[in-house]
Amino acid sequence: MARVIVVTSGKGGVGKTTTSASFSTGLALRGFKTAVIDFDVGLRNLDLIMGCERRVVYDLVNVINGEANLNQALIKDKHCENLFVLPASQTRDKDALSEEGVEKVLKELEHMGFDYIVCDSPAGIERGAVMALTFADEAIVVSNPEVSSVRDSDRILGILQSKSRRAVEGREAVKEHLLITRYAPKRVEEGEMLSYKDVHELLRVPLLGVIPESDDVLQASNQGSPAIHLKDSDVATAYQDVVARFLDEDRPLRFVNYEKPGLLKRIFGGK
């Protein structure tokens, strides 16, 4: 039985695509056959983050319209054996996504033996975002530690409760996870940023992890390699923790406390 996981947030630029790329990679590295689908039709990005933009021939909309089959459209990841990317179409808009079409694609992926299907949602609460979450079994709600992002996450949680197939059919509710990204403990300490406890208290959704703010993410995007692959990076470690917690392993939270740099570090600098 394939599990469909939507990565969503409401607000743009909070780290949905970065999270989708690293999270799906993490699942694949654990041996699960994983597909990651870009639902941001018209503003395709996931292929860039995954570094497969030059190999896109067919896309999600082609499959929905029957112009290509899934095997033709799925792009095998360059790092992981078990990971496949289904890119969005850049030349279409979100109206090209139909509920029946999306359902057909997800069913077919399940028949192909995928364990996890990660849906990278576009920002907003319109058609694209609703299509991405309609068939979700679980949702990772990505939020930055600031009020407008938290408010938008709250809104999308409400939409999950009312528009997901599980909600409409009155089945067990979509399992919700909160992921806080771009977290800067120093700024929290200085009172410039909401703490992860504040965000958790405002949204009241189980916390899946906290990803620290880091330049590494930009570097990873530019290289077209998901951040989870980075060596010696807090971001990579934090994403590995997220995948572990998702698989019900116990991992304490890291990178949430600010440690003042020691004397030597202050003198000689360092990262």
Added chain:
Amino acid sequence: MADATLQGKLIEFKGGSLAVMTAHLRDTEAMRLADALHMMLGGMPDFFAGEAAVLDFSQLATFPDRVDWTAIVSLLRRYQVQPIAVRNLPEHLHEGARRANLAILGNEGMSAERPVAAPPPARVEAAAAAPAPEPVPALSAPTLIVERPVRSGQQVYSKGGDLILLAGMSPGSEVIADGCIHCYGPLRGRALAGARGDLTARIFSTNFGPELVSIAGVYRTFERGLPPAIAGHWAQVRLVSSDSQNTLEITPLGSD
């Protein structure tokens, strides 16, 4: 189309509520209504652009023995108003209205003065356009219990009774009850109790921090923040009347 299950899906009946215009008629004489409409909209005969309307007779002083429904309906149609139902009409006029293809709505529903927001889609209610049978009096006021958090952008309405929130509500959400609102958890959005004018309705919360509270239409916002004694604590909101004026009183409740 041979499949019987497919055939069954050609038509589907679903409950739901929709906002619809109400036309209050203070006269039933088509000629006088025509004059009034002409004065009001003379230059804009297509002002309503085919909008549906419920004809409400609650503001009619005396009811005649019979009403010329055909004349009223065709008059309204001339102004592109589409009458679909009547409300607050005495029994003896029902038959005629029915013959004019107007649905008879019960006299309950939203109060005329205060439009109440639509309940959430999850709750099933009779469609406004369906001819409602005689309303069956409820044995006790129904209480709506919401077990999950009410999120930003969501709206919950407990019609005719109390509302109990077991997981709190978020900023940007709205809860409305005709009775009291009990919130176990943070109360952070807009909470409106006594929506149909019940002055004795109250709001209770174990973690008080709303954007707006209202009881029977008397409301209060908190632009300058809440007093520390109640912010984030147990509190209740009620109406107190002094000198024939109703004011909201917010007081701490129990111990924290």
